[in-house]
Amino acid sequence: MAEKRTILYIEDDAHARNLVRKILQRDFDVLTAQNGLEGLDILKQRTPDLVLTDLNLPDLSGEVIAARIRAIVGEGLPIVAMTAHNEKQVRERALAAGCIGYITKPIDSRTLVATIHDFLGGRTEQLGEADQRRATKEMQATLTSQLEQTVRKLQEDNAELRNLERAKTAFLTQVSHELRTPLTVLSGYIQMLCQQLQADPTVNPRYVELANMAATGLQRLHTVMNEVVVMARLAANQVDAFMAPVLIGDVARQAIEEYRTALERRRLRLEMSGDCWEQVIMADAALLRLAFSNLISNAIKATPDGGAPIGFHIGKQADVLHVRVSDHGIGIQPEQLRLLFKPFYTNIDVNRGRTSKTDFMGMGLGIGLTVVARIVEAHNGRAWASLLIVAVALG
Incomplete structure (x- = not known):
């Protein structure tokens, strides 16, 4: 039995798409796409x-x-238009x-x-030379008009997105x-309560533990709130970085010190290396410390x-300063590396992880x-990022 020939049908109307597929599927292998871009994607994977x-x-x-099809596969692939418009100009x-x-x-x-079958057998319809020139000119004018409309729509959408971004940041x-x-x-x-409870030997230790948990939760909430605001303002270019000479090693050591207790509790060791800890750079110390803190937190988790x-x-x-934070933990798939710096992306199973x-x-x-x-x-x-390292290069 001869192998069926393949037809790609591009049609946005679901009823028409299903009808044509049913009519053709006995004689042909039918691929369908509901828009032009989907059709071009299919074409790049399989030539009908x-x-x-x-x-x-x-x-x-x-x-x-x-x-676009002609640009992808050349002149050899027959393309047949389907239209409800019977005007000569459209054809x-x-x-x-x-x-x-x-x-x-x-x-x-x-x-x-x-x-x-006729079109597959070589049937073609051609224009006369004068009609071809006129139709080509009209097509170019149509495409130019469509391009102008698309550009105008993109400009309007971009303006709306900028307004939404400003509103979100505000x-x-x-x-x-x-x-x-x-x-x-x-x-x-809460801090006062913790101190008083810890100083009173008659207090039930469970109350001290609960107060400390409340203090930790509040600190976590404060940190998350600051990160969200910093990210939004940085994205909108609304953060004024207070650049001043800073010793990068001091900023790094301050960030590391934040996690000293956590490292000890988790029985982890952080090893410092490199020969540029005493390098003075122009930076916003507070922002840089937040960046280093997040890198360390990511490695610890x-x-x-x-x-x-x-x-x-x-x-x-x-001659470019590099900061690298590395770990040998759970790892990450190579295809996920490009997603690491995207907002709200995590490679940890949300059903297994806990907030920390x-x-x-x-x-x-x-x-x-x-x-x-x-x-x-x-x-x-x-x-x-690489498989084991998250790194930054500072200009």
């Missing part, structure tokens, strides 16, 4: 014997699709764009299979101000209790490394 395409698609016109533009013919709608189910900033004062007051009272040492390296490559900046497999909002990347970019640097 013939393409049927509607001329009025929501994303790309039939003329554009025909031109001529389709032929000028590279179609070998057209089929008018509504579809005649009795003749469609035979018509497809909202987050306002929320942070509204929350910061009561959080600060509450944290102060990826390392099991008592696991291999975490590395913190400050050195130079080609220092526990093994601890969960966060998935913005820690995004904040790192934005801070580094504000310092004219870049951030990247």
Whole structure:
């Protein structure tokens, strides 16, 4: 039995798409796409014997699709336009764009299979030289108009996105101000309560533990709130980085000290290496410390209790300052590396992880490394990741 020839049908109307597939599937292997871009994606993976395409698609016109197909596979693939418009001008533009013919709608189910066989057998419809020139000129004018409309729509969408971004940043900033004062007051009272409970030997130890848990939770909430606001403001270029000469080693050591207790509790060791710890750079010390803190937290969460040492390296490559934080923990798949700095991405199973900046497999909002990347970019640097290392280069 001869192998069926393949037809790719591009049509946004589901009813028409299903109808044509049912009519053709006994004689042909039918691939379908619901828009032009999907059709082009299919074409790049598998070359059919013939393409049927509607001329009025929501994303790309039939003329554009025909031109793109010709650019991808050349002149050998027959393209047949399907249109409900029977005007001579529409048909001529389709032929000028590279179609070998057209089929008018509504579809005649009795003749469609035979018509497809005719086109596969070499049937073509051609324009006269004068008609070809005129149709090509009209098609170019149509494509230019479509391009102008697309550019205008993109400009409008970009303006709307910028307005939404400004509104989001303003909202987050306002929320942070509204929350910061009561959080600060509450944290102060909780700290006082913890101190008083710890100083009273008659207090039930469970109450001391609960008070400490409340203090830790408030601190975590405060940290998350700050990270969200910093990320939003950095994304909107609304953070004023207070650049001043700073000793990078001092900033790194301050960030490391934040996790001293957690490292001891988890039986982990952090090893410092490199020969540029005493390097003075122009930086915003507070932002840089936040970036280093997030890098360390990320490595701690990826390392099991008592696991291999975490590395913190400050050195130079080609006169560019590099900071590398490495771990030998849970690892990451190579295809996930490009996603690490995307907002809200995490490679930890949300069903297994728990909220923590220092526990093994601890969960966060998935913005820690995004904040790192934005801070580094504000310092004219870049951030990247390999299988074991997250690194930054500072300009």
